Amino acid sequence: xxxxxxxxxxxxxxxxxxxxxxxxxxxxxxxxxxxxxxxxxxxxxxxxxxxxxxxxxxxxxxxxxxxxxxxxxxxxxxxxxxxxxxxxxxxxxxxxxxxxxxxxxxxxxxxxxxxxxxxxxxxxxxxxxxxxxxxxxxxxxxxxxxxxxxxxxxxxxxxxxxxxxxxxxxxxxxxxxxxxxxxxxxxxxxxxxxxxxxxxxxxxxxxxxxxxxxxxxxxxxxxxxxxxxxxxxxxxxxxxxxxxxxxxxxxxxxxxxxxxxxxxxxxxxxxxxxxxxxxxx
Amino acid sequence: xxxxxxxxxxxxxxxxxxxxxxxxxxxxxxxxxxxxxxxxxxxxxxxxxxxxxxxxxxxxxxxxxxxxxxxxxxxxxxxxxxxxxxxxxxxxxxxxxxxxxxxxxxxxxxxxxxxxxxxxxxxxxxxxxxxxxxxxxxxxxxxxxxxxxxxxxxxxxxxxxxxxxxxxxxxxxxxxxxxxxxxxxxxxxxxxxxxxxxxxxxxxxxxxxxxxxxxxxxxxxxxxxxxxxxxxxxxxxxxxxxxxxxxxxxxxxxxxxxxxxxxxxxxxxxxxxxxxxxxxxxxxxxxxxxxxxxxxxxxxxxxxxxxxxxxxxxxxxxxxxxxxxxxxx
Numbered sequence: 001x002x003x004x005x006x007x008x009x010x011x012x013x014x015x016x017x018x019x020x021x022x023x024x025x026x027x028x029x030x031x032x033x034x035x036x037x038x039x040x041x042x043x044x045x046x047x048x049x050x051x052x053x054x055x056x057x058x059x060x061x062x063x064x065x066x067x068x069x070x071x072x073x074x075x076x077x078x079x080x081x082x083x084x085x086x087x088x089x090x091x092x093x094x095x096x097x098x099x100x101x102x103x104x105x106x107x108x109x110x111x112x113x114x115x116x117x118x119x120x121x122x123x124x125x126x127x128x129x130x131x132x133x134x135x136x137x138x139x140x141x142x143x144x145x146x147x148x149x150x151x152x153x154x155x156x157x158x159x160x161x162x163x164x165x166x167x168x169x170x171x172x173x174x175x176x177x178x179x180x181x182x183x184x185x186x187x188x189x190x191x192x193x194x195x196x197x198x199x200x201x202x203x204x205x206x207x208x209x210x211x212x213x214x215x216x217x218x219x220x221x222x223x224x225x226x227x228x229x230x231x232x233x234x235x236x237x238x239x240x241x242x243x244x245x246x247x248x249x250x251x252x253x254x255x256x257x258x259x260x261x262x263x264x265x266x267x268x269x270x271x272x273x274x275x276x277x278x279x280x281x
Numbered sequence: 282x283x284x285x286x287x288x289x290x291x292x293x294x295x296x297x298x299x300x301x302x303x304x305x306x307x308x309x310x311x312x313x314x315x316x317x318x319x320x321x322x323x324x325x326x327x328x329x330x331x332x333x334x335x336x337x338x339x340x341x342x343x344x345x346x347x348x349x350x351x352x353x354x355x356x357x358x359x360x361x362x363x364x365x366x367x368x369x370x371x372x373x374x375x376x377x378x379x380x381x382x383x384x385x386x387x388x389x390x391x392x393x394x395x396x397x398x399x400x401x402x403x404x405x406x407x408x409x410x411x412x413x414x415x416x417x418x419x420x421x422x423x424x425x426x427x428x429x430x431x432x433x434x435x436x437x438x439x440x441x442x443x444x445x446x447x448x449x450x451x452x453x454x455x456x457x458x459x460x461x462x463x464x465x466x467x468x469x470x471x472x473x474x475x476x477x478x479x480x481x482x483x484x485x486x487x488x489x490x491x492x493x494x495x496x497x498x499x500x501x502x503x504x505x506x507x508x509x510x511x512x513x514x515x516x517x518x519x520x521x522x523x524x525x526x527x528x529x530x531x532x533x534x535x536x537x538x539x540x541x542x543x544x545x546x547x548x549x550x551x552x553x554x555x556x557x558x559x560x561x562x563x564x565x566x567x568x569x570x571x572x573x574x575x576x577x578x579x580x581x582x583x584x585x586x587x588x589x590x591x592x593x594x595x596x597x598x599x600x601x602x603x604x605x606x607x608x609x610x
């Protein structure tokens with residue numbers, strides 16, 4: 001015999017309370033379900049609290065607490081040194097990332113579409129991606145000196161291979177039945193590329209772009225720490241040399257935050273403007 | 282059963298070994314771990330020779346060469362090295378680590394230099410661009426101090442790390458006024474005699490390199506530290522009396538075996554030039570006071586030089602003991 005009792009009936013049964021007020025845990029649960037940012041806030045709070053604790057123990061004489069770092073950050077924003085540093089750091093970063101994105105997606109798509117381009121270029125970029133770039137950055141100075149060119153080149157060296165290889169893989173892994181469909185509808189090669197291949201490859205293209213920008217941040221920091229200290233690299237080096245560790249950590253943390261926000265921003269643009277179907281319901 | 286017994290035996294012996302290692306670390310003399318914030322060049326030959334001499338007297342000196350002075354200082358703060366080489370005044374003031382300097386090794390030896398096509402003296406540099414090593418460095422402090430003394434101000438200061446890089450930039454004409462070290466000075470005098478003028482400095486005296494250590498280490502290993510201090514002072518006095526003796530020391534202790542002929546050729550001129558400026562009494566209180574003044578100007582130290590106390594930065598006991606034994610010069 002099948003016993004099926006609806007939950008509503010059980011609740012209305014004798015002895016059961018009519019309206020159970022939600023417990024605190026349930027309230028938090030429903031709040032967390034409604035707002036995704038809840039978990040981000042919790043995770044950051046945990047991170048900063050453990051940072052504060054580690055700074056207070058202290059795990060090292062040279063390790064500042066979170067609050068000290070925060071106030072050092074405020075101080076550097078107030079006296080304008082942070083803005084100035086970012087103006088300098090962003091120049092090679094933006095130029096390098098733009099060049100890498102344009103050239104990288106172009107080359108990657110070309111490699112995906114043409115076997116000749118693949119044979120010619122793929123090995124170069126596979127080697128470049130595997131190479132430990134931190135060891136190669138100082139070599140750039142031998143050819144290009146210590147100016148903006150050398151720093152932009154360092155960004156490109158890190159960002160370009162990632163973007164190229166991801167774009168190439170993206171095009172190679174386009175769904176073949178979509179391409180077949182295009183052909184059976186008598187689509188031209190140009191239509192095939194722009195209406196089928198690139199739209200279908202775009203998720204991986206964007207993933208490559210995000211990885212490339214992250215690599216670009218690594219590149220610009222390597223350049224500013226290994227070539228000549230400018231911008232954020234100068235803030236880090238200078239405050240380390242005069243033992244202002246809170247300021248040094250603030251500069252490091254700020255570049256991490258800027259990098260994270262940039263990537264999150266790119267993802268937002270991607271999901272909201274370019275590919276609305278990917279948006280989480 | 283057998284397996285269990287074996288496991289217990291293995292763990293017991295592991296514990297015993299760990300315990301023995303830990304205890305031996307406490308009981309017997311540890312090696313003296315020295316963190317050097319630079320690669321070894323001919324300019325540190327006399328120090329390397331002094332380490333060898335301390336080793337002969339039974340102090341197991343182990344030198345590690347690190348990338349920069351900051352890292353050497355961090356190694357001492359974190360206890361991974363016992364003695365560091367450098368002048369970590371900012372660290373001593375801002376990080377409440379129990380670190381003290383216990384002897385001076387060398388004084389800053391830099392030469393402000395200008396291209397005579399453009400400038401002749403300090404006054405000409407008013408409103409002009411100069412190049413120094415890095416922000417907050419000794420070279421910047423010297424240039425600022427001299428600007429103050431001459432009543433001028435620079436339009437901008439660019440940072441070009443490495444005296445040899447600045448020397449090259451001067452020769453190429455990319456930089457018109459900068460500050461170089463003694464080997465840079467020799468290169469300039471060699472390659473373009475008369476083209477560059479070295480500007481007078483007056484008496485700027487500050488520590489370039491000093492030895493520093495944790496106070497606990499200094500009190501627990503007073504004897505070893507004194508042997509090291511004595512070895513350094515006697516070597517320094519020898520070299521100051523006869524700069525050529527460094528070559529003999531290099532041969533005797535087989536120091537820097539990979540040195541190229543050019544580097545070897547540089548030994549005697551370098552020491553001949555630096556000998557008069559070598560601190561033969563390990564600096565001490567007087568040097569400390571000069572440093573506090575200098576590094577306050579440079580920005581490494583905060584506050585007024587008069588309010589800073591020597592004992593917050595220096596531990597003079599080992600140096601004074603050795604000096605009372607071997608006398609001052």
